[in-house]
Amino acid sequence: MTPEMITQLYGSTILIVGIMLAAAGFASALGWALICSKYLEGIARQPEMRPQLMTQMLFTGGLMEAFPMIVLGIAMWFIFANPFIGAAKSVIGG
Numbered sequence: 001m002t003p004e005m006i007t008q009l010y011g012s013t014i015l016i017v018g019i020m021l022a023a024a025g026f027a028s029a030l031g032w033a034l035i036c037s038k039y040l041e042g043i044a045r046q047p048e049m050r051p052q053l054m055t056q057m058l059f060t061g062g063l064m065e066a067f068p069m070i071v072l073g074i075a076m077w078f079i080f081a082n083p084f085i086g087a088a089k090s091v092i093g094g
Contacts, residue, residue: 001089009082010085013078013084017078017079021068021075023071024068028064032061035060035061035064039053039057
């Protein structure tokens, strides 16, 4: 396995990890926007339900925030323990 191949594998991995993190951040922001808009819509329809709706909104928002952290963990695994290098070495035989 040549150094150029290893460099190309690491470069491609870093590019994909960047795309993964950007997509996770965008999805989280979009999720928060939808959660908050439905919360405000629910308050507008039934103002007396505000405490219950706020509890549900914060719980769902907490679940929404877990998604980017899971993606960050997977991204760090790809960066620091790159599985593609070992797989490429076993396929090439080097």
